[in-house]
Amino acid sequence: MALNIIVCIKQVPDPEHFDKISIDTRTGSIQREGILSITNPLDRNAIEEALRKKEEFGGTVTVLTMGPPQAKKSIEDALAMGADKGVILCDMAFAGADTLSTARVLSVGIRSLGDFDLIFCGNETVDGATGHVAAQLAEFLDIPHVTFARRINIVDEETAMVERSIENGYLKVEVKLPAVISVLKSINKYRLPTVMGIMEAAGKEIVELGCSVCESAGITEGEIGIRGSPTKVLEIFEPPQRREVEMIEGKPEEIARRIVKRLHELEAL
Amino acid sequence: MKDVMVWVEQRDNRLMDVSLEMLQKATELAAVLKENVSAVLIGNECKDLADELILYGASKVFLIEDSRLQLYQSGPYVRITADIISEVSPEIVLIGGTSIGMDIASRVAATLRTGLTSHCVDLYIEKIEGKDQLVHIVPGWKGNMMLKIICPEHRPQMATVRPGVMEKGEPDHSLRGEIVSINPDIRDGDFKAKTLEMVHEEVEGISLDDADIIVSGGYGLYSAGGFKLIEELADAINGEVAGTRPAFDQGWIPENRMIGQSGKMVRPRLFVSIGASGAMHYTTGFSKANVIVGIDRNPKAAIFNVSDLGVVGDLEKIVPCLIEELKK
Numbered sequence: 001m002a003l004n005i006i007v008c009i010k011q012v013p014d015p016e017h018f019d020k021i022s023i024d025t026r027t028g029s030i031q032r033e034g035i036l037s038i039t040n041p042l043d044r045n046a047i048e049e050a051l052r053k054k055e056e057f058g059g060t061v062t063v064l065t066m067g068p069p070q071a072k073k074s075i076e077d078a079l080a081m082g083a084d085k086g087v088i089l090c091d092m093a094f095a096g097a098d099t100l101s102t103a104r105v106l107s108v109g110i111r112s113l114g115d116f117d118l119i120f121c122g123n124e125t126v127d128g129a130t131g132h133v134a135a136q137l138a139e140f141l142d143i144p145h146v147t148f149a150r151r152i153n154i155v156d157e158e159t160a161m162v163e164r165s166i167e168n169g170y171l172k173v174e175v176k177l178p179a180v181i182s183v184l185k186s187i188n189k190y191r192l193p194t195v196m197g198i199m200e201a202a203g204k205e206i207v208e209l210g211c212s213v214c215e216s217a218g219i220t221e222g223e224i225g226i227r228g229s230p231t232k233v234l235e236i237f238e239p240p241q242r243r244e245v246e247m248i249e250g251k252p253e254e255i256a257r258r259i260v261k262r263l264h265e266l267e268a269l
Numbered sequence: 270m271k272d273v274m275v276w277v278e279q280r281d282n283r284l285m286d287v288s289l290e291m292l293q294k295a296t297e298l299a300a301v302l303k304e305n306v307s308a309v310l311i312g313n314e315c316k317d318l319a320d321e322l323i324l325y326g327a328s329k330v331f332l333i334e335d336s337r338l339q340l341y342q343s344g345p346y347v348r349i350t351a352d353i354i355s356e357v358s359p360e361i362v363l364i365g366g367t368s369i370g371m372d373i374a375s376r377v378a379a380t381l382r383t384g385l386t387s388h389c390v391d392l393y394i395e396k397i398e399g400k401d402q403l404v405h406i407v408p409g410w411k412g413n414m415m416l417k418i419i420c421p422e423h424r425p426q427m428a429t430v431r432p433g434v435m436e437k438g439e440p441d442h443s444l445r446g447e448i449v450s451i452n453p454d455i456r457d458g459d460f461k462a463k464t465l466e467m468v469h470e471e472v473e474g475i476s477l478d479d480a481d482i483i484v485s486g487g488y489g490l491y492s493a494g495g496f497k498l499i500e501e502l503a504d505a506i507n508g509e510v511a512g513t514r515p516a517f518d519q520g521w522i523p524e525n526r527m528i529g530q531s532g533k534m535v536r537p538r539l540f541v542s543i544g545a546s547g548a549m550h551y552t553t554g555f556s557k558a559n560v561i562v563g564i565d566r567n568p569k570a571a572i573f574n575v576s577d578l579g580v581v582g583d584l585e586k587i588v589p590c591l592i593e594e595l596k597k
């Protein structure tokens with residue numbers, strides 16, 4: 001049995017640098033200068049899971065992203081972890097996509113790649129955190145999906161058993177392949193690229209796909225990017241201060257005494 | 270009809286609280302739009318739950334019962350829900366943002382090719398270019414930014430809201446409504462992803478939902494080598510331990526103790542936040558606490574915008590004194 005696995009990955013701003021991001025409240029645009037980008041952490045767990053399944057059953061791992069040209073860096077990192085092939089869907093026409101339009105474009109890219117057994121995604125991204133894309137991608141591909149996966153066992157060529165987390169427990173789900181599965185952090189500990197991996201990655205193929213892949217699939221410009229996105233961001237704002245804060249100053253012992261006193265007065269203790 | 274519809278979630282034949290919270294919000298939105306509230310309930314032998322939904326404001330409940338639908342089955346649940354929405358054409362569909370609610374919402378929105386937002390902290394109606402729109406307020410990815418999102422052209426407008434963000438109403442026994450039983454047309458092909466079993470797992474300690482006092486730590490505990498100080502303070506003050514996402518990432522707290530948009534929403538009597546900068550994603554998790562104390566060494570930390578009492582200083586100096594003082 002050999003498994004063809006596709007992993008959807010997204011490049012995101014590094015959460016460590018979120019404080020450095022500012023918004024121009026007049027134009028509503030985001031200042032991202034100096035902000036490093038990383039591969040969405042959960043997507044690395046998705047890559048790891050794919051690599052482990054490949055190690056167990058054989059097959060290929062293809063990583064796919066839709067993003068700006070610099071998102072190629074995330075593909076290269078995945079190749080250095082051990083993925084076999086990379087695909088980047090990159091076109092100005094894809095810009096400004098919400099999750100529906102992202103899922104649509106990803107589905108078109110995936111269809112153009114031929115047969116596959118599994119698609120892995122992260123359960124959510126750190127910048128969008130919507131957790132929509134996996135299930136929506138499955139809808140466009142007309143295949144089943146499982147989200148919140150914390151364990152995946154491949155039973156045979158047609159079946160996987162998934163432990164799918166819910167609040168205070170999990171569901172045991174039997175899913176027919178091909179399927180889209182999105183993974184949680186607890187599913188594995190992802191590996192870091194090795195020097196050998198980085199060297200080997202240089203020889204691996206990265207395919208670039210543009211808008212024409214949509215045209216040949218009969219998808220119009222009105223269905224992709226910002227125009228194909230039902231949701232619109234009207235405004236970005238910083239909400240005003242919500243409580244009047246009383247600052248407590250002094251030496252640590254004094255502060256401690258005064259806090260406890262104030263908490264008693266406020267009937268919080 | 271231009272209903273405000275709620276997709277209701279049951280587990281083990283009990284309504285999830287978040288669904289009642291959504292019904293309350295739906296009732297408010299419907300009042301502005303002068304429309305009705307409807308609900309979709311899928312399960313097995315759960316008519317009594319449908320009756321309950323009426324007391325919480327649903328004037329019509331679409332009830333789908335089948336022994337194969339006892340547990341969440343994404344295939345048929347999605348198709349049945351999407352079919353009802355297509356038939357009824359509601360203006361708005363609200364779904365409680367549990368791990369299951371998130372799953373069904375995403376796929377239903379894609380089936381209907383409409384817009385969906387998640388983790389909303391506020392929802393209201395605003396007239397924009399002459400048309401009543403549902404405004405979705407969601408925290409953006411940077412700590413203190415909020416996004417105002419609408420779905421101008423597509424219907425229904427769909428949103429999920431995390432448990433505990435909105436308040437549920439009181440049951441009103443004078444309310445009357447209609448229960449519309451629908452015979453599901455279930456096909457074998459619907460169960461390509463088949464839930465075989467629901468397994469419950471025990472959670473340790475008192476649930477944060479019931480805690481009166483919560484002591485929560487952030488990444489600022491790094492130099493102190495972890496959560497020992499937080500645990501000691503929690504002991505001294507008789508509170509429960511919680512933390513930020515980085516605290517969870519560091520392995521200092523289990524996931525069910527993480528506060529915020531992607532974690533728990535709590536409303537204790539007292540919330541003490543230590544060494545956490547106060548990102549919106551985190552602070553929305555406890556904004557309804559009675560009293561909030563913020564301790565951070567950075568005087569500009571956003572935590573002070575949401576605190577009642579604030580202390581600027583080194584937690585390694587202040588927390589031990591606080592523990593001493595409480596022990597007196």
Ligand SMILES: Cc1cc2nc3c(=O)[nH]c(=O)nc-3n(C[C@H](O)[C@H](O)[C@H](O)COP(=O)(O)OP(=O)(O)OC[C@H]3O[C@@H](n4cnc5c(N)ncnc54)[C@H](O)[C@@H]3O)c2cc1C
Nearest residue numbers: 129487488489513514529530531532544545546550566584
């Ligand atoms: C979509 C999305 C969803 C998210 N959901 C959540 C969520 O649900 N919950 C959550 O918590 N986060 C969430 N986050 C992350 C969130 O944006 C912040 O990054 C996170 O809350 C910051 O955690 P922190 O305050 O512990 O760390 P930091 O921001 O690093 O803050 C550490 C603080 O400790 C202080 N400090 C350091 N040393 C000391 C010392 N010795 N004494 C006193 N103070 C000290 C520093 O001044 C600083 O203010 C989410 C992010 C995104 C993008």
Ligand SMILES: Nc1ncnc2c1ncn2[C@@H]1O[C@H](COP(=O)(O)O)[C@@H](O)[C@H]1O
Nearest residue numbers: 008066121122124125128130131132133
């Ligand atoms: N632009 C993208 N390119 C490739 N995969 C994506 C993209 N956006 C989202 N995904 C995948 O979908 C998952 C969930 O994303 P989201 O719904 O945005 O939280 C991510 O973890 C990725 O696996």
